[in-house]
Amino acid sequence: xxxxxFKFFKRERDKREREMSFKxxxxxxxxxxxxxxxxxxxxxxxxxxxxxxxxFANQSVGSFVLRIEDTDLERSNPKFEKxxxxxxxxxxxxxxxxxxxxxxxxxYRQSQRLDTYSKYLEKLLSEDKAYYCFxxxxxxxxxxxxxxxxxxxxxxxxxxxNLPKETVKxxxxxxxxxxxxxxxxxxxxxxxxxIRGKLEFDTGLMGDIAIAKxxxxxxxxxxxxxxxxxxxxxxxxxxxxxxxxxxKQILIQxxxxxPRPKYAHLPLILGPDRTKLSKRHGSVSISEYKKAGYLPExxxxxxxxLGWNPGTEREIYSLPSLIKEFSLDRVxxxxxxxxxxxxxxxxxxxxxxxxxxxxxxxxxxxLIEAGLIERIENNPGNPKKEKGxxxxxxxxxxxxxxxxxxxxxSFETLGKIVAMYQERLKKLSEISELTDFFFKDKLKYSKxxxxxxxxxxxxxxxxxxxxxxxxxxxxLEDWIKENLEKNLLLKAEEIGDRGKLLWPLRAxxxxxxxxxxxxxxxxxxxxxxxxxxxxxxxxxxxxx
RNA sequence: GGCCCCAUCGUCUAGCGGCUUAGGACGUCAGGUUCUCAUCCUGAUGACACCGGUUCAAAUCCGGUUGGGGCCGCCA
Numbered sequence: 001x002x003x004x005x006f007k008f009f010k011r012e013r014d015k016r017e018r019e020m021s022f023k024x025x026x027x028x029x030x031x032x033x034x035x036x037x038x039x040x041x042x043x044x045x046x047x048x049x050x051x052x053x054x055x056f057a058n059q060s061v062g063s064f065v066l067r068i069e070d071t072d073l074e075r076s077n078p079k080f081e082k083x084x085x086x087x088x089x090x091x092x093x094x095x096x097x098x099x100x101x102x103x104x105x106x107x108y109r110q111s112q113r114l115d116t117y118s119k120y121l122e123k124l125l126s127e128d129k130a131y132y133c134f135x136x137x138x139x140x141x142x143x144x145x146x147x148x149x150x151x152x153x154x155x156x157x158x159x160x161x162n163l164p165k166e167t168v169k170x171x172x173x174x175x176x177x178x179x180x181x182x183x184x185x186x187x188x189x190x191x192x193x194x195i196r197g198k199l200e201f202d203t204g205l206m207g208d209i210a211i212a213k214x215x216x217x218x219x220x221x222x223x224x225x226x227x228x229x230x231x232x233x234x235x236x237x238x239x240x241x242x243x244x245x246x247x248k249q250i251l252i253q254x255x256x257x258x259p260r261p262k263y264a265h266l267p268l269i270l271g272p273d274r275t276k277l278s279k280r281h282g283s284v285s286i287s288e289y290k291k292a293g294y295l296p297e298x299x300x301x302x303x304x305x306l307g308w309n310p311g312t313e314r315e316i317y318s319l320p321s322l323i324k325e326f327s328l329d330r331v332x333x334x335x336x337x338x339x340x341x342x343x344x345x346x347x348x349x350x351x352x353x354x355x356x357x358x359x360x361x362x363x364x365x366x367l368i369e370a371g372l373i374e375r376i377e378n379n380p381g382n383p384k385k386e387k388g389x390x391x392x393x394x395x396x397x398x399x400x401x402x403x404x405x406x407x408x409x410s411f412e413t414l415g416k417i418v419a420m421y422q423e424r425l426k427k428l429s430e431i432s433e434l435t436d437f438f439f440k441d442k443l444k445y446s447k448x449x450x451x452x453x454x455x456x457x458x459x460x461x462x463x464x465x466x467x468x469x470x471x472x473x474x475x476l477e478d479w480i481k482e483n484l485e486k487n488l489l490l491k492a493e494e495i496g497d498r499g500k501l502l503w504p505l506r507a508x509x510x511x512x513x514x515x516x517x518x519x520x521x522x523x524x525x526x527x528x529x530x531x532x533x534x535x536x537x538x539x540x541x542x543x544x
Numbered sequence: 545g546g547c548c549c550c551a552u553c554g555u556c557u558a559g560c561g562g563c564u565u566a567g568g569a570c571g572u573c574a575g576g577u578u579c580u581c582a583u584c585c586u587g588a589u590g591a592c593a594c595c596g597g598u599u600c601a602a603a604u605c606c607g608g609u610u611g612g613g614g615c616c617g618c619c620a
Contacts, residue, residue, distance in 0.1 A: 037620045072619060137618065144616085153546040154616060179618045196549070205547060206616085213618055220620050244548065244615040267550085274612065302556095305569090309557055313568050332557080334550050335613065342556065342570045352583075424582040452579065492579085502579035514581030 030062025031234045037069040038080035041285035042087040045269050048303045053237050054093045055326040065231055066095035068109040071223055087286040091296045092319050105231040110223050117218040120226050129255050132168050133160040133181045155207025180212040189247040194264035195331050201247040209248055225249045229258045237264045264328050267307045268335040277338055293428025298347040306336040344426045351425050360415040363431045370432035372439040373400045402439045416524055420516040443511030447540050452503035463504050464538045466491055472531055479527050481519040508537035
């Protein structure tokens with residue numbers, strides 16, 4: 001058996017085993033959820049968790065629930081909820097239930113499920129499995145500090161655990177600030193993590209945990225348990241930062257007699273310093289990446305490979321192909337550093353793959369934003385944009401105007417400009433900086449930019465002169481890049497070093513050290529502007 | 545500090561006891577194409593944290609050490 005055959009054989013065997021274990025752990029219906037709290041814009045970490053949940057649900061015809069965890073009224077804001085939903089949709093991560101898509105288990109906002117929580121809370125309270133605690137926050141904080149200082153695990157002392165009923169009643173009547181604590185049974189909790197295997201915890205180390213601020217305001221660890229049960233969640237797939245919450249939640253399930261979902265804790269996404277990715281590392285919200293001009297498919301492909309890989313050498317995956325290939329048992333255990341360079345590479349790759357037409361549509365808003373062009377509104381006889389045969393319409397009527405010069409510019413011409421830069425683009429936002437010289441009247445650059453290697457001023461002048469003469473001799477109807485190239489290359493051969501003619505030309509036309517080629521730029525600029533820019537360059541040489 | 549988790553090139557990772565001179569991708573460097581940049585092509589660089597054990601055989605299994613991370617809220 002050759003090495004290749006062997007690898008193939010092994011891969012097939014692994015696949016079969018995976019399928020078998022999948023069947024073993026998946027007897028029932030798969031229902032997963034993503035439960036963001038609307039206290040910030042959609043975060044990279046949340047999105048990766050959403051992606052993995054989405055992939056897992058969709059490869060087994062399961063349900064994917066979007067639940068909004070907005071129990072913290074202070075910090076929750078509907079605008080964040082909107083951002084979360086819009087960006088998930090933009091990425092193509094579609095959920096099948098909640099918060100506005102009806103399912104059997106709604107409502108899907110915790111703020112709308114308060115009655116449910118109080119029902120369970122009352123049950124716990126009446127069975128003395130939970131109790132009111134009247135300790136002040138300062139008191140608790142001091143205690144924490146003290147316990148840490150003597151090397152103990154900070155945990156609640158149990159001071160209010162056995163308050164007489166009358167005292168509790170009295171305090172409650174007085175409106176004394178309180179929380180509801182869960183009486184934590186001291187025992188060992190074991191659970192099987194789908195990614196990490198057996199995990200073990202000693203609950204004696206955690207003290208009685210707060211599960212609600214009041215009968216109508218539940219806290220995270222409690223609300224999650226209730227919701228996951230009520231919504232019949234089969235698999236809880238979430239970040240590793242929740243591992244230590246899991247035993248708490250299991251304990252509450254046990255006391256309430258609720259079934260336990262399967263758990264899978266995903267490795268964290270890390271910043272360059274290998275700590276949990278957060279705002280201080282820079283951009284962490286999807287909307288920022290969207291604005292910078294990253295494509296959904298690039299972001300998806302990139303995020304999928306943060307902590308997961310298919311085990312083959314294929315690296316390019318769309319959402320549907322990820323659904324096919326994804327499996328939890330190929331998820332990594334260690335955290336993954338978010339590598340911007342790789343994201344840029346993938347984005348460039350997907351940008352090059354887009355049709356020029358589509359790309360142009362996507363670039364135009366950035367050109368407008370940069371103040372380079374504007375849309376001509378209400379242009380009579382100019383049909384509204386339709387997807388499909390754009391060119392037919394746009395070629396006839398200019399739809400845009402160059403702000404600096406007031407000239408009209410067609411979608412088709414913009415398309416040619418974009419096409420020129422398609423393979424140079426890493427993200428859409430770069431388009432304006434790359435192509436601004438097309439939309440300017442006068443270019444600003446220093447004389448030395450025109451110089452190719454060690455050219456003297458005299459040589460430079462002579463090159464510019466040849467350029468001017470050759471180009472002004474061309475007929476307007478011949479002004480296309482093929483002819484420009486043919487004529488200019490002829491002259492360049494005469495000089496010997498092509499750079500002596502082509503570099504000054506390109507520099508004079510673009511005003512940039514790096515740009516697209518001179519012939520294609522000249523074609524777009526047109527004869528008049530091209531000659532004017534050569535004249536400007538001559539002027540710059542003479543006057544310095 | 546306590547509890548828990550983790551450990552292969554700079555980064556993402558392949559590796560499930562012999563197929564391995566540890567493979568791929570990004571990055572970096574060099575070369576080719578080229579007026580420049582980019583694309584594309586070729587090549588190079590570069591890792592099993594350490595120490596013990598198990599075994600005929602260990603990156604792979606076990607133990608320890610070290611290192612890194614997460615959590616320890618009336619946040620989620």
